[in-house]
Amino acid sequence: MKIAVTVNGERYERDVEPRTLLAYFLREDLGLTGTHVGCDSSSCGCCVVAMDGDRAVKSCTMFAVQADGHEITTVEGLEQGGKLHPLQQAFWDQHGLQCGYCTPGMLMTSYVLLKHQPAPNEAEIREAIAGNLCRCTGYQNIVKAIQQASTELAAEPAAAAVGS
């Protein structure tokens, strides 16, 4: 089936089998391997991408054909013009990652969180990332990173916009 998907601001037209999952379409058809696959069953959250900028979705549990006509933002789309997105910079500054396997999903989940809730408190952050598992960090520094990014984005809202 022919689909047209805008990924990180770029439009792609591809012919896909309906059973192709979005995560595999991004990784294998488009070569965007920033989106990781862990559990492959909608549990771990490392495959999360943003759909139409305001919805975090687990791309291992959505078909690529469902993204037809939509805009997808992956971790590769966060950085703009060589400058890390405030969330990426904050994960760096706060040591919000160790092996980095969960990081793309953490970033995209918190990217959508900050769109809906620009100033979440610690409990709200912990709740929002409850569907993203990290085996390394103990979450403490991930929470601090999201707090840092939320403060910075409040001071400079234009930095939040990516894609399109």
Next chain:
Amino acid sequence: MFPAPFDYYRAHSVDDAVQALARFGDDARILAGGQSLIPAMRFRLARPSVLVDINAIDELAYVRESDGHLAVGAGTRDFALETAPLIAQRYLLLADTSALVADPVVRQMGTVVGSLCHNDPAGDWPVTALAARAQVSIRTPGGATRTVAIDDFVVDSYTTAVGTGEMAVEVRFPTPGTRTSGSYQKIERKVGDFAAEKLLAGAKPSKDLIRAAMREAEKIADPSPDNRGSVEYKKAMAGVLVGRAIAGALERLGVGGLK
């Protein structure tokens, strides 16, 4: 594992979806949030030949209050209920449930009606819909709409009153009275653990009444043992959850510190 091959059809209206189901026959299935169906297809527990995707039917994503009930369309995701001010103010049982299903990312995809149609015995929405005496509207292949009380809608585990070629379009929850409260409780090892028990509160509150309800729940609970716990443990927890649910519901009515 990847799902077995299937054909995909994107419906743009309810009529379009129902006509597609009729055209494609018995093996066609509705695709809503996909959070139960896609994992099932990946494990090859489900093998539909055609998926009729209802995600592009924009007019199905609504939450509306009218004539003594709250209507939730088949396109409404858990996340929409969880974040609606109206729900937080007046529909406490629904607010609790929508915030406890799966995890926050799954809830941005999964739908309330999809959960009812899936009717997992451990699912949260079927339990809440039963407690709230909900009704489900179903569109028939002929284009008519019939409304089914939730007791008749949930037939058995993974089986509902939605027949071949039919589609559920809306669930309706009665608007609670001003002195009515509710609370939904669940024990999880981690987010996304499936439901164990529930309860809605009623009359003349006292500590004795709560204790009696807890004992009753322990008696009538008929759980199956699994790696989450034994039958004895689950029966005891059914009592604990009922106690918490009643106390939580009463607290919301301003009835605390019972004797």
